[in-house]
Structures are given as C-alpha cells and as structure tokens.
Amino acid sequence: MSFKIKNKIVLFLFSSLFVFTVQGQDLQEYINIALENSPEVQQFDAQYRRISEKKEEVNTLPNTEFGAGYFVSEPETRTGPQKFKLSVKQMIPFFGTISARENYVSSLADASYQDMMVVKRKLMTSVAQLYYKLYELKAKQNVLDENIELLKTYEKLALTSVGVGKASAVDVLRLQIRQNELNQQKEVLVETFSGIEKAFNKLLNQDIMTSISVVDSLPIPAEAAKIQPSNLQLHPELVKFDKMYTSVEKSELLNQKEKQPMIGFGLDYVNVAERTDMDMAENGKDIVMPMISLSIPIFNKKNTSVTKQNKLQQEEILFQKQQRYNTLETVLYRAVSDRNAAMISHKTQLKNLEQAKNAEQILVKSYETGTIDFNDVLDIQELQLKFQTNMITSEVTYYTQSTIINYLIK
Numbered sequence: 048m049s050f051k052i053k054n055k056i057v058l059f060l061f062s063s064l065f066v067f068t069v070q071g072q073d074l075q076e077y078i079n080i081a082l083e084n085s086p087e088v089q090q091f092d093a094q095y096r097r098i099s100e101k102k103e104e105v106n107t108l109p110n111t112e113f114g115a116g117y118f119v120s121e122p123e124t125r126t127g128p129q130k131f132k133l134s135v136k137q138m139i140p141f142f143g144t145i146s147a148r149e150n151y152v153s154s155l156a157d158a159s160y161q162d163m164m165v166v167k168r169k170l171m172t173s174v175a176q177l178y179y180k181l182y183e184l185k186a187k188q189n190v191l192d193e194n195i196e197l198l199k200t201y202e203k204l205a206l207t208s209v210g211v212g213k214a215s216a217v218d219v220l221r222l223q224i225r226q227n228e229l230n231q232q233k234e235v236l237v238e239t240f241s242g243i244e245k246a247f248n249k250l251l252n253q254d255i256m257t258s259i260s261v262v263d264s265l266p267i268p269a270e271a272a273k274i275q276p277s278n279l280q281l282h283p284e285l286v287k288f289d290k291m292y293t294s295v296e297k298s299e300l301l302n303q304k305e306k307q308p309m310i311g312f313g314l315d316y317v318n319v320a321e322r323t324d325m326d327m328a329e330n331g332k333d334i335v336m337p338m339i340s341l342s343i344p345i346f347n348k349k350n351t352s353v354t355k356q357n358k359l360q361q362e363e364i365l366f367q368k369q370q371r372y373n374t375l376e377t378v379l380y381r382a383v384s385d386r387n388a389a390m391i392s393h394k395t396q397l398k399n400l401e402q403a404k405n406a407e408q409i410l411v412k413s414y415e416t417g418t419i420d421f422n423d424v425l426d427i428q429e430l431q432l433k434f435q436t437n438m439i440t441s442e443v444t445y446y447t448q449s450t451i452i453n454y455l456i457k
Contacts, residue, residue: 073262074178077251081174082167084252091163099156105148112136112313127319127331136313138342144304151301154294161287168283168454170250175450177247182261183443184240190435191233194428198226201424204414218421225425229432265442267393271386278456279375288368292361299357306350311340379455386448393441400434403427 082088114134121128202222208214245255279285314337321331344350406427413419 074175077178077247077259078171078174080253081170081251085166085170086252087166088163088170091159091166095156095159095163098152098159101152101155102149105152106145108145109138109140109309112138121320124319124334126327126329127322129334130318130320132318133316134313136311136338136340138309138311138340140309141304141307144301144307147297147301147304151294151297154290154297158287158290158294161283161290164283165287172450172454174247174250176447177243177250178261179265179443179446179450180243181240181247181259182265183439184236184243185261186264186439186442187436188233188236188240190432190439191229191236194432194435195226195229195233197428198222198229201421201428202226204419205421208414208419214419214421221425222421225428265446267390267442267445271383271390274379274383274452274456276376276379276456279372279379282375282455284375285368285372288364288371292364295357295361295364299354302350302353302357306344306347308344309342311338311342313338313340375455379452382448382451382455386445386452389441389444389448393438393445396434396438396441400431400438403431403434407431 112135114132114136116132118129118131121130123129202219205214205219205222209216209219244259247259248255248257251257314335317334317336319331319333407424410419410424410427
C-alpha cells in the first residue's frame with residue numbers, strides 16, 4: 048500500500064473520532080480542510096518521507112577506489128621498465144550490515160510517522176474545541192435574541208398596564224433597561240465570535256474572512272459512553288517511545304555488524320615497456336595482480352562505547368514513556384470527570400429551566416387578573432437566561448472534554 052493511500056485512510060479514521068451528528072457544514076469537513084492545509088502536518092509529512100528515503104542512501108556499498116600512478120623513475124624488471132600503474136579496489140561490508148542499516152533507518156521512519164500522527168490528532172482536537180467555542184457563542188446569541196423578544200412582549204404588557212393604571216412607567220423603563228443590557232451582551236458575543244472565527248480560519252489555513260457555520264444544537268446523551276483506559280497504551284505519543292526503543296535495538300544490531308571485519312577485492316595493473324637491448328620471452332609483458340584485503344577493527348573502543356550508550360538510551364526511553372503515560376492518564380481521568388460533571392450540570396439546568404418556565408406561565412396568567420408583578424417578571428427572565436446559558440456551557444464542556452478523551456484513547 049502506497050504512503051499516500053495509507054495516509055488518507057488514517058486521516059479518515061482519525062477525523063471520524065471527532066465527528067458528531069451535525070447539520071449543514073459539519074465538523075468533519077473542517078477537520079479535513081485543516082489536515083489538508085496545515086503547514087505543520089505537511090512539515091512532518093515531508094520529514095517522514097525524507098527519513099524513509101534514507102533507506103536508499105544506506106543500501107549501497109562503500110565507494111569503489113580507483114588509482115593511477117606514473118613512474119617518474121622507471122623501475123626495471125626482467126621483462127622491461129614499468130611505465131605506469133592502475134588499480135581498483137572494492138570493500139564489502141560484513142554479511143547483513145546493509146540490511147541492518149536499512150532496518151535501523153526504517154525504525155527511525157516509524158518513530159517519525161508517530162510524530163506526524165500526534166500532530167494530526169492535536170490539530171483535530173484544536174479544530175474541534177474551537178468549533179465548539181464558536182457554537183457556544185452562537186447559541187448564546189440565539190438565547191439572548193429569544194430573551195430580548197420575550198422582554199419586548201413584557202414591555203407591551205407593561206405599556207398596556209400603564210394605560211389602565213395597573214403598572215407604572217418605572218416598570219416599562221426597567222424592562223427597557225434590561226433589553227439594553229441584553230443587547231450589549233449580544234454585541235460583545237458577536238464581536239468575540241468574529242475574532243474566534245478568524246482564529247478558526249487561520250487554524251484551517253484559509254482566508255480569515257471565510258464564513259463559518261456551526262450546528263444549531265449539541266444534544267447530550269442520557270449516559271456517557273464507556274471508555275477503555277487500556278487503549279491509552281495505543282496512543283501515538285506512547286507508541287512513539289516503543290518505536291524509539293526499537294530503533295535503539297536496530298542501532299545496536301548495526302553496531303555489532305560494524306564491529307565485524309570488511310573484506311576487499313582489488314586489481315592492480317602495471318604497464319611494462321619492452322626492452323630494446325635484448326630480445327627475450329615475454330618481453331614487455333604487463334603485470335596484472337589480483338588483490339584481497341581485510342579491514343579489522345582491532346581498536347574497537349568506539350563500538351563498545353556505542354553499546355553502553357544504547358543500553359542507557361533504552362533505559363531513558365522507558366522512563367520517558369512511563370512519565371508521559373502518567374501525565375496522559377491524569378489528563379484522561381480529569382477529562383472523564385469534567386465530562387460527567389457537565390452531564391450532571393446539564394440535567395440540573397434543564398430541570399431548573401422547566402420550573403422557571405412554569406413560573407413564567409403563572410405570571411402571564413396572572414396578567415389576566417391584573418395582578419402581574421413586573422419585578423417578578425424580570426427575576427424569572429434573569430433566571431431563565433442564566434439556566435439557558437449554563438446549559439450551553441455544559442454542552443460545550445461535555446463535547447470539549449469528549450475531544451480530549453477521543454484524542455487520548457480512540
């Protein structure tokens with residue numbers, strides 16, 4: 048399977064971890080855009096391909112040595128004076144050395160690939176969390192719009208009551224002041240949304256003026272999905288340490304191969320001129336001398352030191368993995384706890400909102416008897432707004448913590 052096909056499959060599987068049921072342009076589309084456009088992902092992709100390409104670099108023999116020499120002072124031989132000399136030599140590494148190099152480079156590429164997977168997961172988490180922040184701001188704007196319209200309705204009731212002497216102009220002014228406050232809050236939310244929308248577009252590496260659409264609602268399930276903490280062991284951040292450990296093992300195997308002797312094969316050719324002072328058999332016959340050589344690392348302190356370094360590096364990697372596992376496990380359980388707390392808060396706010404709406408209906412019915420108290424109206428409206436915004440915050444917290452959980456164990 049080619050790297051590009053493999054990369055697309057992994058991209059699809061990872062992006063699906065962060066996708067929830069949505070309407071319109073959904074989160075998965077934004078995640079795919081971010082993964083395709085991200086310079087950081089492209090950087091690690093190029094790094095992975097560069098390291099993989101090194102397998103071609105190490106799959107070679109040492110340079111072939113060529114030599115040529117001209118005899119300034121021609122040495123005499125029985126068959127004539129030597130004129131010049133040509134030589135060629137090729138050293139051959141010990142059996143399995145080249146394969147060991149390829150395996151070592153492949154292990155480095157595997158570790159680099161995990162780096163790319165980590166970057167992708169972090170990017171997807173950032174996109175999802177910022178997306179939910181945009182949802183929060185948009186949802187709170189909608190809630191403010193609903194409450195502003197509700198206050199306008201109460202204002203009409205108050206004006207009617209003032210006309211018949213059942214309310215004072217102060218009640219009308221208080222309702223208007225409350226509307227002004229909510230309008231101010233909405234304007235702040237609109238401005239904040241615009242700023243985060245630009246940041247979201249930058250995260251997707253696209254035009255900052257691109258309009259971002261978010262879902263209308265984020266339903267919270269009755270029960271949270273069960274998690275498998277053991278899946279944390281499969282997280283790319285931890286798998287990378289396994290790949291690094293393996294690369295050290297491959298490095299040591301290569302080190303052991305490089306301790307072995309190298310054998311060389313060569314050929315020397317000496318050009319011999321004919322003797323002019325006599326006629327003899329094989330007069331001027333050239334010299335051809337096959338050669339074999341052996342390179343033995345007698346002083347191998349280097350290889351011994353590398354072996355010790357590799358053992359220490361493996362110990363270091365194991366400690367690093369354990370430390371990182373403890374950190375990720377802490378983050379996981381904290382995210383699970385916060386998500387459960389968000390579910391509890393959402394249920395409570397929903398119940399409170401229903402009771403506040405019941406109180407509102409009682410107040411509206413009391414208007415028919417002329418006993419409406421607009422102070423109570425403002426109090427109930429304020430409570431409703433509080434419960435509605437708290438519900439939105441709980442929803443966003445639930446999904447934000449879910450992205451962290453998905454990042455860690457999916």
